[in-house]
Amino acid sequence: xxxxxxxxxxSSEVGSSSIDQIQSQKAPTTGLGFTGLAPLDASRLxxxxxxxxxxxxxxxxxxxxxxxTCTDHMITCQWTASGGWLAPELKPYGPLSLMPTSSxxxxxxxxxxxxxxxxxxxxxxxxxxPFRNAVRMLDSAKRISLPSFRPEEWVKxxxxxxxxxxxxxxxxxxxGHFLYIRPTLISNDPSLSVKRPAKALFYIVISCLPAVDERxxxxxxxxxxxxxxxxxxxxxxxxxxxxxxxxxxxAGDEAKKKGFEQILWLFRNENGIREVxxxxxxxxxxxxxxxxxxxxxxxxxxxxxxxxxxxxxxxILDLARERLSGDSDGGEGGEKIEIKERRLSMDDIVAACExxxxxxxxxxxxxxxxxxxxxxxYGEKALxxxxxxxxxxxxxxxxxxxxxAIMYGxxxxxxxxxxxxxx
Amino acid sequence: xxxxxxxxxxSSEVGSSSIDQIQSQKAPTTGLGFTGLAPLDASRLxxxxxxxxxxxxxxxxxxxxxxxTCTDHMITCQWTASGGWLAPELKPYGPLSLMPTSSxxxxxxxxxxxxxxxxxxxxxxxxxxPFRNAVRMLDSAKRISLPSFRPEEWVKxxxxxxxxxxxxxxxxxxxGHFLYIRPTLISNDPSLSVKRPAKALFYIVISCLPAVDERxxxxxxxxxxxxxxxxxxxxxxxxxxxxxxxxxxxAGDEAKKKGFEQILWLFRNENGIREVxxxxxxxxxxxxxxxxxxxxxxxxxxxxxxxxxxxxxxxILDLARERLSGDSDGGEGGEKIEIKERRLSMDDIVAACExxxxxxxxxxxxxxxxxxxxxxxYGEKALxxxxxxxxxxxxxxxxxxxxxAIMYGxxxxxxxxxxxxxx
Numbered sequence: 001x002x003x004x005x006x007x008x009x010x011s012s013e014v015g016s017s018s019i020d021q022i023q024s025q026k027a028p029t030t031g032l033g034f035t036g037l038a039p040l041d042a043s044r045l046x047x048x049x050x051x052x053x054x055x056x057x058x059x060x061x062x063x064x065x066x067x068x069t070c071t072d073h074m075i076t077c078q079w080t081a082s083g084g085w086l087a088p089e090l091k092p093y094g095p096l097s098l099m100p101t102s103s104x105x106x107x108x109x110x111x112x113x114x115x116x117x118x119x120x121x122x123x124x125x126x127x128x129x130p131f132r133n134a135v136r137m138l139d140s141a142k143r144i145s146l147p148s149f150r151p152e153e154w155v156k157x158x159x160x161x162x163x164x165x166x167x168x169x170x171x172x173x174x175x176g177h178f179l180y181i182r183p184t185l186i187s188n189d190p191s192l193s194v195k196r197p198a199k200a201l202f203y204i205v206i207s208c209l210p211a212v213d214e215r216x217x218x219x220x221x222x223x224x225x226x227x228x229x230x231x232x233x234x235x236x237x238x239x240x241x242x243x244x245x246x247x248x249x250x251a252g253d254e255a256k257k258k259g260f261e262q263i264l265w266l267f268r269n270e271n272g273i274r275e276v277x278x279x280x281x282x283x284x285x286x287x288x289x290x291x292x293x294x295x296x297x298x299x300x301x302x303x304x305x306x307x308x309x310x311x312x313x314x315x316i317l318d319l320a321r322e323r324l325s326g327d328s329d330g331g332e333g334g335e336k337i338e339i340k341e342r343r344l345s346m347d348d349i350v351a352a353c354e355x356x357x358x359x360x361x362x363x364x365x366x367x368x369x370x371x372x373x374x375x376x377x378y379g380e381k382a383l384x385x386x387x388x389x390x391x392x393x394x395x396x397x398x399x400x401x402x403x404x405a406i407m408y409g410x411x412x413x414x415x416x417x418x419x420x421x422x423x
Numbered sequence: 424x425x426x427x428x429x430x431x432x433x434s435s436e437v438g439s440s441s442i443d444q445i446q447s448q449k450a451p452t453t454g455l456g457f458t459g460l461a462p463l464d465a466s467r468l469x470x471x472x473x474x475x476x477x478x479x480x481x482x483x484x485x486x487x488x489x490x491x492t493c494t495d496h497m498i499t500c501q502w503t504a505s506g507g508w509l510a511p512e513l514k515p516y517g518p519l520s521l522m523p524t525s526s527x528x529x530x531x532x533x534x535x536x537x538x539x540x541x542x543x544x545x546x547x548x549x550x551x552x553p554f555r556n557a558v559r560m561l562d563s564a565k566r567i568s569l570p571s572f573r574p575e576e577w578v579k580x581x582x583x584x585x586x587x588x589x590x591x592x593x594x595x596x597x598x599g600h601f602l603y604i605r606p607t608l609i610s611n612d613p614s615l616s617v618k619r620p621a622k623a624l625f626y627i628v629i630s631c632l633p634a635v636d637e638r639x640x641x642x643x644x645x646x647x648x649x650x651x652x653x654x655x656x657x658x659x660x661x662x663x664x665x666x667x668x669x670x671x672x673x674a675g676d677e678a679k680k681k682g683f684e685q686i687l688w689l690f691r692n693e694n695g696i697r698e699v700x701x702x703x704x705x706x707x708x709x710x711x712x713x714x715x716x717x718x719x720x721x722x723x724x725x726x727x728x729x730x731x732x733x734x735x736x737x738x739i740l741d742l743a744r745e746r747l748s749g750d751s752d753g754g755e756g757g758e759k760i761e762i763k764e765r766r767l768s769m770d771d772i773v774a775a776c777e778x779x780x781x782x783x784x785x786x787x788x789x790x791x792x793x794x795x796x797x798x799x800x801y802g803e804k805a806l807x808x809x810x811x812x813x814x815x816x817x818x819x820x821x822x823x824x825x826x827x828a829i830m831y832g833x834x835x836x837x838x839x840x841x842x843x844x845x846x
Contacts, residue, residue: 068614093523095520095522095523096522098521100518100519100626106605106607107669108531108666108669112529145676182524190491192603196672203523209615229655232652232655235670241531241669241670243531243670245617246526246530247664
């Protein structure tokens with residue numbers, strides 16, 4: 001498995017979107033490390049349709065705002081260490097039955113992914129770079145001792161659930177809207193021993209989440225204090241484990257009480273310098289002018305493995321490299337922009353603010369999409385970030401437009417994955 | 424709540440066992456911060472006895488070794504942000520029903536405790552310092568945004584479940600044996616929003632765990648490498664969150680593959696010095712002779728909050744201070760021992776090994792009790808630790824004997840909490 005994922009990764013480091021292009025490719029069975037055990041196999045999916053089909057709530061109705069409403073069905077798939085993956089089941093959405101000793105509930109042996117189903121302006125349903133999510137869940141699973149699977153099968157299962165519930169829950173008249181898909185992999189081992197689970201459960205649900213609104217004021221971020229550190233080198237901040245989310249809520253709540261939307265997580269490096277890592281559970285990007293006068297899009301590098309390799313982050317970097325830098329035509333005003341994954345210290349940001357070199361900043365991720373930042377509170381310092389077009393900056397607006405064009409089918413692009421919903 | 428717990432803690436810092444003595448004391452209702460909401464109340468417990476009473480497995484039978492076998496009953500208690508705690512229910516042991524979106528499964532909003540029920544040589548059932556567990560779960564709950572409760576009520580519920588299942592599952596003829604109690608507090612909020620849960624579930628199960636055997640060879644520990652760090656200042660290593668356990672399994676598995684029993688977790692401090700923090704999920708203690716020739720019992724201090732404030736650790740320190748140091752009569756040979764919570768660097772330990780100053784080392788905790796350590800593998804260096812009495816050192820044997828005397832009723836002590844099992 002490790003080798004196969006590695007191969008996927010390195011090929012994608014080279015090209016821009018090799019992972020997104022492998023969707024039709026067959027994975028070598030022997031490369032997945034569980035020869036003799038049944039692999040995850042989307043073609044074995046069984047279908048049990050609900051007899052209690054529910055009404056679809058209006059966008060931004062209380063049911064949607066609660067974050068509790070899911071579509072009619074879910075997919076579940078059991079795994080055992082002795083047999084591998086059983087046949088996946090599509091069935092009515094409903095509660096799971098877990099033993100009180102399940103190690104998912106005691107030792108946080110759990111990981112998840114988040115992606116969206118988009119209803120295009122052409123009436124088609126699409127996913128955005130779902131193989132990225134699949135491969136990231138493999139990384140998460142490995143880190144938390146959960147089983148492996150073929151990314152293609154994972155994506156096919158996600159797409160099959162979307163094909164069943166998408167037409168009703170995200171109908172054609174809701175073009176430009178989305179549903180939120182939550183694939184989840186948990187231990188289902190009922191032993192209190194702290195050990196690699198012998199049973200696991202993979203499941204996929206689709207939730208109705210509220211539309212991402214344009215915030216008039218932009219995000220106000222509170223830089224984290226030394227007594228609250230989200231992740232550290234040698235830890236697990238780079239994967240999507242439950243263990244990264246619960247423990248960071250306390251700091252997030254304190255920020256909200258003080259009137260901020262999110263924590264800007266800092267990391268104090270080996271030289272005592274405070275570096276920016278991410279904003280809430282989103283990646284953080286900055287457009288600024290360097291001291292030498294170059295226009296630069298900067299975001300923290302992945303090398304320390306202390307925050308998530310975001311798919312929105314990666315897509316923006318890819319698009320910006322292709323369309324705004326180097327040999328491209330440059331941005332709106334025609335000025336080329338340097339794209340840099342680099343350490344971002346708070347000292348540098350403070351200095352750039354004082355010297356009026358900040359162009360804009362934004363948080364990027366599947367949930368928050370591209371959210372302009374208007375303020376960073378760093379100790380006593382309130383750093384105001386420009387929002388030249390009222391509620392956004394030029395680049396945040398541009399990246400959103402580019403991404404939306406792909407997600408909603410206004411532009412043909414191999415990052416879009418069409419769901420065969422037979423409508 | 425914070426104030427009340429604070430009060431409990433500081434009083435216990437002063438006296439030796441104030442927390443253990445408050446069992447009959449009434450907590451001030453107003454001190455718990457949820458006036459108007461129903462508090463956790465053991466007197467509201469309802470009883471539904473099982474109709475399918477199961478056979479008690481033999482000690483160390485496969486059912487016991489699996490870690491999956493629980494007693495006939497469990498206690499569950501629901502909490503909601505709007506109403507507080509509902510009436511707790513004692514009912515047949517069985518699966519929990521959780522929504523697939525429960526934030527316990529996505530964001531690791533979960534914490535637990537572990538304590539034992541002892542069958543004394545006088546035929547009585549006892550708990551050991553259960554208020555310590557209750558107060559620690561309060562600390563855990565606070566860190567992971569779960570609700571508060573009165574420690575007395577928590578302990579009463581634990582004792583009530585023990586009173587129902589103890590007589591059958593730990594009968595009088597099993598004196599000197601124990602069952603393992605697992606109180607667990609999880610979010611039961613079915614919203615995918617990353618937010619403080621509006622619903623929670625507290626439950627208690629009792630598991631049959633194998634007896635802790637004397638290991639002939641002692642524990643062999645593998646010192647952690649820089650690429651695997653369990654906890655860090657500003658994190659949550661000091662509380663009993665699921666998030667501390669799952670992510671550390673990968674390193675534990677690698678240690679086992681290499682023939683070691685546990686990881687010895689190191690922390691690289693701000694000066695680049697590698698300090699010992701804990702062994703697996705147990706605290707680490709060392710008896711050595713200082714360069715100045717003093718006999719010293721040393722263990723890492725709690726101040727950085729990177730490992731658990733273990734109850735066995737604390738009890739050994741308390742007993743050693745009382746019986747071996749200062750004005751006491753001293754240990755077996757009559758030599759007094761200095762008790763020190765101090766930083767323990769690997770460099771110091773290596774030097775002490777080379778200079779033959781190590782007397783013994785052991786890992787201490789509820790699961791592993793007091794387990795002598797025979798070897799620490801630190802990079803290329805294999806540090807052999809003396810075991811003067813074959814399978815143990817003098818002090819490990821002494822602390823075990825002292826603790827067992829209290830746990831199994833050979834010595835009357837206010838750390839023992841008698842369960843009223845009406846046998």
